[in-house]
Amino acid sequence: MKVTVVGAGNVGATCADVLAYREIANEVVLLDIKEGVAEGKALDIWQKAPINLYDTRTVGSTNDYAKTAGSDVVVITSGLPRKPGMTRDDLIQTNAGIVKSVTENVVKHSPDAIIIIVSNPLDVMTYQAHITSKFPRTRVMGMAGILDTARYRAFLAEALNVSPKDIQAVLMGGHGDTMVPLPRYTTVGGIPVTELIGKEELDAIIQRTKTGGGELVKLMGTSAWYAPGSAAAQMVEAIARDQRRVFPVCIKLEGEYGIKDCYLGVPVILGKNGVEKVIELDLNAEEMALLKVSEGHVKEVMTVLDNLA
Ligand SMILES: NC(=O)c1ccc[n+]([C@@H]2O[C@H](COP(=O)([O-])OP(=O)(O)OC[C@H]3O[C@@H](n4cnc5c(N)ncnc54)[C@H](O)[C@@H]3O)[C@@H](O)[C@H]2O)c1
Numbered sequence: 039m040k041v042t043v044v045g046a047g048n049v050g051a052t053c054a055d056v057l058a059y060r061e062i063a064n065e066v067v068l069l070d071i072k073e074g075v076a077e078g079k080a081l082d083i084w085q086k087a088p089i090n091l092y093d094t095r096t097v098g099s100t101n102d103y104a105k106t107a108g109s110d111v112v113v114i115t116s117g118l119p120r121k122p123g124m125t126r127d128d129l130i131q132t133n134a135g136i137v138k139s140v141t142e143n144v145v146k147h148s149p150d151a152i153i154i155i156v157s158n159p160l161d162v163m164t165y166q167a168h169i170t171s172k173f174p175r176t177r178v179m180g181m182a183g184i185l186d187t188a189r190y191r192a193f194l195a196e197a198l199n200v201s202p203k204d205i206q207a208v209l210m211g212g213h214g215d216t217m218v219p220l221p222r223y224t225t226v227g228g229i230p231v232t233e234l235i236g237k238e239e240l241d242a243i244i245q246r247t248k249t250g251g252g253e254l255v256k257l258m259g260t261s262a263w264y265a266p267g268s269a270a271a272q273m274v275e276a277i278a279r280d281q282r283r284v285f286p287v288c289i290k291l292e293g294e295y296g297i298k299d300c301y302l303g304v305p306v307i308l309g310k311n312g313v314e315k316v317i318e319l320d321l322n323a324e325e326m327a328l329l330k331v332s333e334g335h336v337k338e339v340m341t342v343l344d345n346l347a
């Protein structure tokens with residue numbers, strides 16, 4: 039298993055580190071456009087191997103895609119992160135160009151790869167990578183749902199004073215304020231969450247989850263990386279080990295949930311072929327209405343991308 043991570047910044051380097059210390063891949067190539075940065079971080083991670091006891095070989099590359107040739111999975115994290123006061127959509131102009139040129143290079147050197155997009159605005163950057171790569175939709179997906187769900191689970195674990203391991207949940211829709219939480223599908227050790235927490239407290243947690251990325255941007259002046267890098271690595275693991283994990287993943291919808299030609303987070307089965315199956319939940323009217331709002335927002339930003347092109 040060879041994995042390339044494009045972008046050796048905060049998220050990319052964290053993802054490469056998790057892939058290495060959890061031995062998810064035999065070889066991890068970290069690539070960045072900035073001279074020396076990827077080589078340095080890859081070397082640093084490799085020098086940690088005797089301490090943390092792993093065999094994964096990490097290799098750095100300054101924009102030399104020949105080193106990435108034949109990758110099984112490519113994670114694209116290259117692009118600007120937002121600063122306080124910005125929305126993710128404000129990044130579209132710069133990041134669309136970056137994701138397009140990176141995807142062209144990835145396709146040239148790894149034509150059979152599965153691509154995982156992390157760059158923002160997530161849903162529309164997944165669209166950009168999909169139309170550029172011309173890969174089947176099952177091999178081009180975006181990471182956001184695992185992160186958003188993890189935030190929701192972490193906040194719930196804190197509120198209920200239980201282990202985050204015991205909280206199972208699904209969040210759907212776009213990666214932004216229109217994401218669709220699904221309390222009906224949230225359980226704590228198998229118990230419906232609504233039996234353990236009041237509506238008001240749950241609503242506050244859902245609201246905090248929706249703005250969870252912004253909360254961190256405000257605190258740090260740039261966006262998060264530990265949870266996002268780990269979330270992307272978890273998707274790679276599901277593919278590399280053919281785990282058939284059930285995760286919310288951004289993919290082009292082709293009629294599921296009555297939605298076509300839109301890139302949205304939905305629960306899927308993730309395995310060796312990428313998205314093995316899109317799971318269609320039986321949403322109630324209220325949940326469906328929220329998903330339609332999310333669709334409307336993502337489609338608006340997709341139009342911005344079309345106009346840029
Ligand atoms: N999907 C999510 O849930 C999620 C979570 C966190 C961050 N993000 C997004 O991920 C992206 C990266 O965030 P970060 O915090 O790692 O930023 P960062 O600035 O730390 O790293 C980005 C890296 O991309 C590199 N880069 C820029 N253009 C490149 C190109 N053409 N080829 C190769 N490398 C290039 C930069 O040199 C930089 O090292 C941002 O767009 C951010 O908004 C998404």
Ligand SMILES: O=C(O)C[C@H](O)C(=O)O
Binds near residue numbers: 120158251262266
């Ligand atoms: O909030 C951001 O800009 C980064 C990322 O999408 C996140 O949710 O942490």
